[in-house]
Amino acid sequence: MGKAVSILTKNLKNINIDTIDDYLAAGGYEGLKKVLTLTPTEVIEKVKNSGLKGRGGAAFPTGKKWEEAAKVKEDSYILCNADEGEPGTFKDRYFLEFDPYRIIEGMTIAAYAVGGREGYIYIREEYGKQKEIIIRAIDNAKARGLLGNNILDSDICFNIKVISGAGAFICGETTALIQSIEGGGGRPKIKFKRTAESGLFGKPTLANNIESYCVVTTLFTDDAEQYLSLGTDESRGTKVISLCGNVENPGVYEVPFGITLREIIYDIGGGIKDGRDFKFAQIGGASGPIIPKSMMDLKYSYEDFKKEGYSIGSGAVLVADDTNSVADFMVTVQEFFVHESCGKCTPCREGNRQLLKIAHKVAEKKATQEDLITVKRVANVMKNCSFCGLGTAAPTVMVTAIQHFYDMFD
Ligand SMILES: Cc1cc2nc3c(=O)[nH]c(=O)nc-3n(C[C@H](O)[C@H](O)[C@H](O)COP(=O)(O)O)c2cc1C
Ligand code: SF4
Incomplete structure (x- = not known):
């Protein structure tokens, strides 16, 4: 199939996930076994050297994040972001559904590397089937001594809980996700300290995306060389x-x-x-x-x-x-952001409404040059003054539409 490869995804649809046996037969937990022959510092060094950037969207270097978490003396909560609320994104769902043990193994490697005893998988409400699968996989791993106390006869004691959000896009943002697990409203929160020092329940926390944990698992297997080549x-x-x-x-x-x-x-x-x-x-x-x-x-x-x-x-x-209208597409995207803006800050709450109004005008061929200037001005304020990544990224579709399909505004 073209230039697609199958390294990280080699198990997807190829193993039976109802038991852990197929995963083990396919080389599962060889990564964790190798990790246990290394020191936590060596594990973090390997993640750093791989150049892995977080796959959740922000592309923050994973090794650097782990290094910061490891510096904190207390245990860290190990969070896995399985919210996957970005429209058009459904790759994490595949790992949950077809290779759940790779996620669990990656989180366990993180627990060893940074020091952690408790993990949380925060999964979006709509992923009901996937939630059942990951809970069953956790139970299967526990039954084999691959979660719980003294994993693989080592000193690692690590458990994972699964928590559902209520299905809001903003709950994928780490501080909102943390508030949601704590039982509060899923809204971003100001950070006085880094999440590595003070995150979930005010305790040190490491948060990564599903794919990031899956890459980490792969980095310690025989597939690593091919992956990094x-x-x-x-x-x-x-x-x-x-x-x-x-x-x-x-x-x-x-x-x-x-x-x-x-x-x-x-x-x-x-x-x-x-x-x-x-x-x-x-x-x-x-x-x-x-x-x-x-x-x-x-x-x-x-x-x-x-x-x-x-x-x-x-x-x-x-x-x-070529049958799709860029203007109609802008309207749909802006409607999404008006709906999903949590309303906490003015640039995003009001800016998205203004952009939607103009998107409608463009779709109705009523937009003027003044509207074009307004889009640029509002987008600039949103990009620079929004409280979180939802507001800073929301104008991207309209800004790039103007950049590449300027004649819509003629
Ligand atoms: C509005 C918003 C939604 C987000 N949704 C997700 C999500 O569904 N899954 C995810 O992994 N990261 C999401 N992120 C990014 C997270 O805040 C965070 O950067 C990421 O989970 C860290 O993991 P990584 O470093 O492994 O990518 C979102 C960020 C924002 C601002
Ligand atoms: S940018 Fe502001 S209003 Fe928008 S989601 Fe973030 S905190 Fe809420």
Whole structure:
């Protein structure tokens, strides 16, 4: 299938997850066994040297985050962000559903490396089936002595609880997620101290995305060499993407960093559905940029996207064909943000409403040059003054639509 690979994703749909046996037969827990022959510092060093950047969207270096957590003398809570609320993103769902033990193993490696006894998987309410699967996998791991006290006869004692959110996009943001687990409203909170020092219940906390934990597990297996041989200098390895919209073969694929968008859409996705023409792709979910046809040879890597002022975000690649209207798409995305803005800060709460009004005007062909200036002004305030990442990223779709489809405003 084109340039897709199967390293991190090799178990997806290939093992029976009802018992832990298939996972063990496929090399599962070899990673943790290897980790136990290393010191926690050596484990963190290996994660740092891999160049792994967090796969939840912000691309923060995972090894650096673990190093900060390890410096704190108390045990850390090990959080796994399974909220996956970004529209068009469904790659974490695949790990939950088809390779849950890889997530559990990765969290256990983190517990050993930074020092932790309790873990939480925060899973979105809509993932009911996946929640049942991960709970069963935790029970199976416990029954085999792979969770609980003295895991693999070591000193590690680690347990995992599963908590559901109520299905709000903002609950994927770490401070909102923490408040939600604590029983409060899922809203971002000001950080006086780093999460590594004061997070869940005011205690040291390490939070990572599902895919990040899965990469960590892979880094300590025989697959590590092959994994790290792929990608580019600054984006090593692969990214698991969720390809959706008007392509022939939508789905979850593992792609090496450095692949072009054209290769993703045409070689892997089988091209535009029903032989139609490509119009644009939105990368990284609703918060991501719109990419026009002229940029189809852009390489999918952190550094190539950064050069354009974009980020690759969560891994969503949503494709629109020539029957889709950019203006209608902007309306849909802005409606999403008006609905999901938690309302705590003015730039995001009011800015999204203003942008939606203008998106409607564009769709009705009533927008003026003054509206265009207003979009830029509002977007600038939102980007610089919003309290959290939802508000700073929300104008991206309109800003990039203006950049690439300026004639809509004519
Ligand atoms: C509005 C918003 C929603 C987010 N949703 C998610 C999510 O669903 N899953 C996720 O892993 N990270 C999400 N994040 C990013 C997290 O705040 C955090 O950076 C990430 O979970 C850290 O893990 P990583 O370093 O392994 O990527 C979201 C951030 C924002 C601002
Ligand atoms: S940016 Fe939006 S989601 Fe974030 S705190 Fe402000 S209002 Fe809430």
